[in-house]
Amino acid sequence: MTASHMDLAGPWAFRLDPEDRGLDEGWYAHPLPHSLQLPGSLQAQGYGNDITVDTPWTGDIFDRSWFESPRYAPYRQPGNIKVPFWLQPEKHYVGPAWYQRMVEIPPHWQGQRVRLFLERPHWETRVWLDDVELGAQQSLSTPHCYELGTHLAPGPHRLTIRVDNRLIVNVGPNAHSVSDHTQGNWNGIVGRLALEAASPVWIEEVQVFPNVARRTALVRVHVGNALGRPGTGQIRLQASAYNTPTPHTPPPVAADFVLTGPETVVHLEYPLGEEAQPWDEFSPALYRLAADLTCRLSGAQGEPLTHGFTTSFGLREVAVAGTQLAVNGRRIFLRGTLECCIFPRTGYPPTDVDSWRRIIQICQAHGLNHIRFHSWCPPEAAFVAADELGFYFQVECAAWANQGATIGEGKPLDSWLYAEGERIVAAYGNHPSFLMMAYGNEPAGRHEEYLGTWLTYWKGRDGRRVYTGGAGWPAIPENHYHNIPQPRIQAWGEGLNSRINARPPETRTDYREHVARLQKPIVSHEIGQWCVYPNFQEIEKYTGHLKARNFEIFRDFLVANHMGDQAQDFLMASGKLQALCYKEEIESALRTPGFAGFQLLDLHDFPGQGTALVGVLDAFWDEKGYITAAEFRRFCNSTVPLARMDRRIWHTGETFLADVELAHFGPTPLADAVVSWRLMEADGQTVAQGQMGPLAVPTGGLTPCGTVQVELAAAAPARKYRLVAGVDGTAFENDWEIWVFPQHLETPLPADLHVAEELDEAALDHLAGGGTVLLMPQQPAASVRGDVALGFSSVFWNTAWTNGQPPHTLGILCDPAHPVFAHFPTEYHSNWQWWELIHGAGAMVLDGLPPALRPLIQPIDTWFEARRLGLLFEARVHGGRLMVCSMDLRHDLEKRLVARQMWHSLVVYLGSPAFDPQVEVPADAIRGLFREPPAG
Known part of the structure; x- marks a missing residue:
């Protein structure tokens, strides 16, 4: 039988259900009065409630000044409501909403298995076909799929979907999967909406487990049987390499199976050949795997049942290598940022590959190789883009267990996290970019005991990735790696006692004591968090239903204090400081022997939690004008020259000293590398220069290169100088500023x-x-x-x-x-x-x-x-x-x-x-x- 597809995008009948009456009143059996478009969200199409002081937001508000301070009184008035906490939707709605349309089932679908596919609903769905309820699903991370059976009568049918965006399971009101802090708590369905018809015996799922050393893949095929009748069949696999300059096609393999019940699992080992190419960030070679099923049921006459399934995978393994992580045996350094479900034009994540290619390519342009998805999981398109581009993901099970959403205490969230993890791995587990997994963010409750058991389960269940219990904490023995907030140069609560504020500037500090103490890979959690002034020109970019009313408030404050004309200068000056802070933050991590990596919070702005403008990019992933991707990549890359200096301030009676190292995490060692350095004045004039090497630079760590030594007696005093170091014949170069002042300086006071x-x-x-x-x-x-x-x-x-x-x-x-x-x-x-x-x-x-x-x-x-x-x-x-x-x-x-x-x-x-x-x-x-x- 040939698979068929019916696209359900377009107009749908619609009705809000704020009083939750629809179930009792059987709305699924009656026409709905309004209309909107799916895919989409109802709020973006003008449905919901106006924003008021009493809007029941999904997300905690720790600063109550907007509700109480006279300064915010103008923004609490009807007709001028503006909130400073996050981006403000034009409409707000939390509760059930009903969507309905008629579908025409074609005659040739008779006898086939029909499935409803909803790529990204938000959140819980319940589905009726005519007056028959088909069930409910609660995934925040994966498509919702409903079986419509194999005996669906041709002709018109009424399809009704109830979507409820309340906290169905309390994953935490601040979890970015549900919170108004970032994407907004939207109601609707986005991505692909379709009815699909196929064989009543079909391939439900294919999971691929690569073995890099043997150049093979163990393939696990799940066969579904809607008819429940016994039979026999064959699975045939054909892989073909792509996304590589040297594609190849290994010979197909096949295995017979016996169909005994509603589900049969078939295991096949697929030799990929000696020429098989591993996948990593430098060489993202991929395989497309076609699985074809042929089956004949006992006593059946005529043609056998057939079905095809296609997936992709990479020949990739990840493991713990001492205090670092290794991909295919090569030690890596994770240079990551968070993605907190920030999509200001739509209010929900994109489901097309091009949108995700853009995001990942921007990250790569800034020298990053990794995204952590803070308390949410992206759609399929994100994994596809990351696979093609060679990029690593840390995926989380859509929860931030705080503010009442504790784990390990017998609440529904405990079992939901196991179920959500299963759904995520089933849907996205073959993607080589899916490198790391955590339950979610910063847990509360009896989390250590719970997460220890959760980790033990997943480490035994699926070895294709490494696991940590929670982002932030806990650092428990079951973790493959620790995703912890220290080390960093400033943390919550440190204030003016932090290293960057309490200690004179230097470039020597590293975090080797943390590595030695924990003896496990450390991927530092949410480092950075350095703010920049709001860019008020950005306001006009908010063309969707989310508006930057917070920026409008802050602009009013600045104008009221007679500094409105300085806004752009504040942005640029604060941006230069922000970039300086990020440079020291990242270099401190890179110069730590045995360190596993970092995750910035954030490369782009976080619009929630009071407005956290912590990105060198805005919420749209666009540059702000004070640092380019190329400039950022000088100190954040797979290979970065580093200089260890005791201080930044010198005088003309001293000898300037700097120890140069090379942090190298490239695809191969560097043979006979020469590191050239020069000390330059601000106008570009070189005052001293030299070379170090040739050096043998292994990949996966730090290599000392030598010491820069310059007598400063001849330096022009009261000047800024720049030390530049780079690897000859490559684009890898970095620089550091120092200041040289006179050794002696007399300053007589004017007589007046x-x-x-x-x-x-x-x-x-x-x-x-x-x-x-x-x-x-x-x-x-x-x-x-x-x-x-x-x-x-x-x-x-x-x-x-x-x-x-x-x-x-x-x-x-x-x-x-x-x-x-x-x-x-x-x-x-x-x-x-x-x-x-x-x-x-x-x-x-x-x-x-x-x-x-x-x-x-x-x-x-x-x-x-x-x-x-x-x-x-x-x-x-x-x-x-x-x-x-x-x-x-x-x-x-x-x-x-x-x-x-x-x-x-x-x-x-x-x-x-x-x-x-x-x-x-x-x-x-x-x-x-x-x-x-x-x-x-």
Whole structure:
């Protein structure tokens, strides 16, 4: 019999069921009154409820300020509802919805097995054919398929589907499979919708288990029998290689079988031949496997029953190799990002291969080889694209067991996770890109005991991938690898005590103590989380039913504080700092011997959880303008030169030293590799250079190359330099910035300059006489008013969702062409030399000063506050010229070379005619920036 297909895409009758009356009232037996299109979601087609203050979102809201703060009051008004938590749908609906259409069953389908295929419903489906219920399904990850039987009468039939997007099983309201934080809790069906007719004895499933060493594959074929009658048959397999420059076709194999019941499993071993090519990220060779069934039932007359099934696979194995993972015996380093089901144009994931090719190719362009699907599983198209492109996936069973959704305590989620895992592996298990699997994200409950048993089950059930219990935790013995939050350069709760904020910049730290302690592969969980300022030009890109109302709120805040014209500058300056943080984050992982990899949170923005703008790309996977994929790939790639330096700041009496290594995880070793280095000025002029090697560089780890040694006596002082190292004859190159300052520097004070710790009578008298005053408290951080926590790094995740975790700022903005920086090397944004100046500084809140006043050094505030902040500003006060500085430029200047240089540049400026403030500010307004000095 020939298989047949009926596409069900198009108009469907439709009805919402907010009171859940449809089952009791038998809506499946009656025409439904409205119409929409499937595939699609009902919310995107204008159905559902308007957004209100009381909208019952799916997702926890930890920051209650939107509901309570007067600042958000305009956005709680009917007609102007705007929420800051996540992207806002135009309509919202949680509950059952009914979809219905008539189908015409053709006469030639009689006697065939008819199946309904729904590729990606959200969430639970129940199906009726005419008045007969066919059952219910609850997968969030795989197609829902319903058997319509083998005796379906030709002619018209009424097909009714009830879709319910409530928490049918409590997988956790923040799980990205269901949450409004990311895709939105949509209701509908997307992807392929079809009726399919085929033989009543058919191939239900084919699972392929490759053996790389033997160049064979064990093939397990599941044969279904809707008629229940005994019989005999044959399975014939034919594989053909593709996606490779040297395709080949192994000879077919066949096996006879006896049909004894509703399901028969047939095992075949398929030799692929010595020329068979393994699959990995560098050579994604694939095989297309056609399985053909021929069967004759006992006592049956006429032609035998036939059915065909096609799948694809790769000759790929993954295993634990000490503290690393190995693909086909070669140690790999996982350079990953998360995909949190963020699809702002549709509100649901794409089911076409081209969309996923684009995402994966963007990841590869940034040097990544891996995606972790945070608490969800992608559709088939994602695996197809990853297989073709050579990309690794960590897939999760659609759950985040927190906020009441605990595991290991006998709740329905416990058994559902086993069932969902079975469904995922049955649907996608042949894909070589499916490398890793976890239950889901950050579990709660009696999770260690439960996940230990869950892991034991899966390790024995299917050895085609490696398993970990949960992303985040626990680090239990049953894990193949630990997917844990440490190590990283900043974590939740660390604030200003983190390495990047508490310790001067260097490039030597690694995480070998973690590797030695755990003695298992560590794939670090959700590293990064560095924020950038919102790109308000992005608002116009939200052309679907999800809108960036959160961005509109933040834009209003910035405009209200007279800084709307600085939005683009804030984006670019904070972006440069974000990129710097990610570079150090990734290099710290790469320079750790025996480390297994990392997963960024995130390469692109996360629109939920208070708006976490942590991506160098926006939510659409587009660049933002401050770093390109090629620039990112310099420090994130299969091969990366690394430099271990004790510090970034040097003086002309020293010898600059840097140990160079090569992190190499390419397809083959590098023979006779030569590493060239050069030390360059900002204008590109080379001041020193050299070579290391030739070297034998094995793949799968770190190789020391040598030491850069440069005498700095001849270096031009007060300059930024760049150390560049690369592998000759390749594109692998990386660079690091250092700053060289004079060993000795004298800074005489101009005769007219009065330095004051507070704006006292002496300072006012000097100003009144037309003099110059530098106001600079002894302890700036303790002296300024306000609660702005200033740190070097960018904001971590966002201040709303971390309960105000410091720092609250996203770096600094300045104009390097301003004469105050004539003797101080800087760009318009934070760089490593600013660490010393930020440390101990206090951010002055300038909101009460005239709007025309712009600080010379401006910390960029969190977008939730949008305060005008300053570390250095100038003004006309009391008839004179005033400079106000809230950085520590007074103490230990012989040891603090950056502060000494800034002091020098500032003093020279104050003594020059260029110091000519234009904005008049009352003295009391200046005093109001600082706390009252202690009595006595």
